[in-house]
Amino acid sequence: MxxxxxxxxxxxxxxxxxxxxxxxxxxxxxxxxxxxxxxxxxxDGVAQESGISTGNLAAKLPMIREWLIAVAKRTSTVTYGELMDTFGLHFFLLYTAMRSLGHQCVDAREPVITALIVDKDSGKCSPGLEGEFGIQDDDLERARCYEFWAGAPSQTPPNEPSPIHEPTTGFDELLARFTLTQVRPFQAAFREAVFRRFDGRCAISGCDVPEALEAAHINGRDWRQGDNTAADGILLRRDLHALYDRGVILIANDGTVSLNQEAPHYQQFLGFKIKPWTSS
Structure with missing residues (x-):
């Protein structure tokens, strides 16, 4: 740096x-x-917006807060890296976002919700939490967040389908289990559409365990740019999603699967043709 x-x-x-x-x-x-x-x-006028300006950050802050409230309701945490990747932030915008959200909480007499953001290795908050807000015990502050937002009403925007679905039977029950695992804010509709498009099965492996599946964006599509239709995504088992994002697994324009490096465990998928598929 x-x-x-x-x-x-x-x-x-x-x-x-x-x-x-x-x-x-x-x-x-x-x-x-x-x-x-x-x-x-x-x-930094609108014509020069790059996605990393403070003006752009202001529009993201309510979404980040909503995301963290959902994390609090799950009595969970997120890492600094996950927050940066999800909202397209670099380090100093991350710092600005955490400071702004924390002071919003202090002004509203709420627990400091940024205590839910931790280092992936230590599971602890950075020294900035104490330096900015005087919080010495981040575990205690997280417990306060969990208690405070446990009964908070949903803040899902009126035009966004609720991420919680009442389970019925069969496919609808599997869909409910899948949507309950949603993390990225305002992506419930995209996840559900991709899940339905691929009939609740990994497009490559055929895995049908909802908790093991993720709705991935096809390479070249960006959720921040509004690419959130069923045709923009592919349902993948978690490990295959990671390999696809890192370029180990490749998918040709006709949907044919190939590997970009030696990966013996995944040789079984070589040449498999994904259906349905939308070429770029």
């Missing part, structure tokens, strides 16, 4: 960062000791 010494504007109007060295030590502590100094209006 490099230190940004200053921002400059090129002749073509592009804003570039002039770097002065590498960040050493704890990134959160380093960030707390630095403030941005600038004059004039920063050129």
């Amino acid at each position: 490099f230190i940004i010494d200053r921002l400059e504007t090129n002749e073509d109007g592009a804003v570039v960062a002039v770097l002065s060295g590498l960040v050493t030590g704890d990134l959160f502590k380093h960030a707390l000791g630095h403030k941005t100094k600038a004059e004039g209006e920063f050129p």
